[in-house]
Amino acid sequence: xxxxxxxxxxxxxxxxxxxxxxxxxxxxxxxxxxxxxxxxxxxxxxxxxxxxxxxxxxxxxxxxxxxxxxxxxxxxxxxxxxxxxxxxxxxxxxxxxxxxxxxxxxxxxxxxxxxxxxxxxxxxxxxxxxxxxxxxxxxxxxxxxxxxxxxxxxxxxxxxxxxxxxxxxxxxxxxxxxxxxxxxxxxxxxxxx
Amino acid sequence: xxxxxxxxxxxxxxxxxxxxxxxxxxxxxxxxxxxxxxxxxxxxxxxxxxxxxxxxxxxxxxxxxxxxxxxxxxxxxxxxxxxxxxxxxxxxxxxxxxxxxxxxxxxxxxxxxxxxxxxxxxxxxxxxxxxxxxxxxxxxxxxxxxxxxxxxxxxxxxxxxxxxxxxxxxxxxxxxxxxxxxx
Numbered sequence: 283x284x285x286x287x288x289x290x291x292x293x294x295x296x297x298x299x300x301x302x303x304x305x306x307x308x309x310x311x312x313x314x315x316x317x318x319x320x321x322x323x324x325x326x327x328x329x330x331x332x333x334x335x336x337x338x339x340x341x342x343x344x345x346x347x348x349x350x351x352x353x354x355x356x357x358x359x360x361x362x363x364x365x366x367x368x369x370x371x372x373x374x375x376x377x378x379x380x381x382x383x384x385x386x387x388x389x390x391x392x393x394x395x396x397x398x399x400x401x402x403x404x405x406x407x408x409x410x411x412x413x414x415x416x417x418x419x420x421x422x423x424x425x426x427x428x429x430x431x432x433x434x435x436x437x438x439x440x441x442x443x444x445x446x447x448x449x450x451x452x453x454x455x456x457x458x459x460x461x462x463x464x465x466x467x468x469x470x471x472x473x474x475x
Numbered sequence: 476x477x478x479x480x481x482x483x484x485x486x487x488x489x490x491x492x493x494x495x496x497x498x499x500x501x502x503x504x505x506x507x508x509x510x511x512x513x514x515x516x517x518x519x520x521x522x523x524x525x526x527x528x529x530x531x532x533x534x535x536x537x538x539x540x541x542x543x544x545x546x547x548x549x550x551x552x553x554x555x556x557x558x559x560x561x562x563x564x565x566x567x568x569x570x571x572x573x574x575x576x577x578x579x580x581x582x583x584x585x586x587x588x589x590x591x592x593x594x595x596x597x598x599x600x601x602x603x604x605x606x607x608x609x610x611x612x613x614x615x616x617x618x619x620x621x622x623x624x625x626x627x628x629x630x631x632x633x634x635x636x637x638x639x640x641x642x643x644x645x646x647x648x649x650x651x652x653x654x655x656x657x658x
């Protein structure tokens with residue numbers, strides 16, 4: 283955007299014409315200026331093209347969104363990130379609440395189950411989140427709710443979660459998931475046990 | 476409907492064309508498709524009223540049907556614009572008022588255009604918005620103050636505490652930039 287549009291001479295005349303067309307369209311010319319410009323419109327196609335372009339530019343400028351008129355464009359909000367943050371806050375609250383309410387002596391067995399629930403909830407929410415940076419529309423391009431269900435089922439299947447198996451409380455792919463679990467969750471789980 | 480004096484004059488002077496020599500309906504349709512959107516914007520620049528623009532367009536293409544064949548095909552666009560301009564002046568005079576300064580914008584993308592043309596127009600409009608957004612801030616500011624806030628250049632100069640020539644020069648440069656980048 284640093285280059286100068288055109289050198290002088292013919293370019294200047296064209297630019298003056300563009301400015302005159304803009305002022306004519308916006309009603310800023312006095313009667314004599316308006317008559318002069320209309321005489322030119324009668325005989326000169328470049329003046330007509332300049333007026334057409336002035337209207338086009340004004341229309342585009344008028345339909346610009348008000349907020350990003352100056353400065354950098356606003357960063358789009360990722361719905362998944364908000365959802366994930368809200369879920370994380372909720373989970374921390376639930377975990378802390380459970381730890382406080384449950385008597386220490388009776389908690390050991392229960393806390394393991396709670397931890398499993400916490401991890402399962404985390405993974406379930408994580409599977410639903412926009413972790414690959416793609417918008418949701420792109421992830422579910424068909425817009426078919428059945429497809430979305432299938433994706434969720436696949437996500438559960440991929441982590442090998444089998445809540446019916448008491449011998450296998452944790453998912454099969456635990457090593458990978460440990461990398462995905464945030465430190466605060468691991469800390470909370472460790473504290474609860 | 477009586478044609479406006481300049482067009483009536485042209486019609487009276489022109490020899491009566493043979494019916495078979497006139498432009499064929501498909502030629503008129505092609506002319507309409509090619510120039511309707513641009514001509515509509517040009518006419519809006521003169522009339523600033525979408526309904527009057529529609530009247531002027533109708534009149535211009537009616538004349539094109541009658542007389543378009545007399546024009547060199549290479550210069551048909553200029554001829555059509557000139558006919559439309561005269562129609563617009565006549566309509567404006569008939570309504571007995573100058574073009575309004577404040578107005579309602581017509582649809583930026585011509586709803587009567589084909590889907591393909593609408594897509595092209597929408598893309599061009601988006602591109603233009605992008606270019607306006609990418610102008611240097613001091614040029615964009617002048618342009619937006621003039622167009623969206625409706626300030627005159629004198630008022631803009633007062634608001635920005637700069638000479639009128641500076642405000643005009645910034646607008647002038649902005650328009651040149653946009654034109655250079657649109658072509």
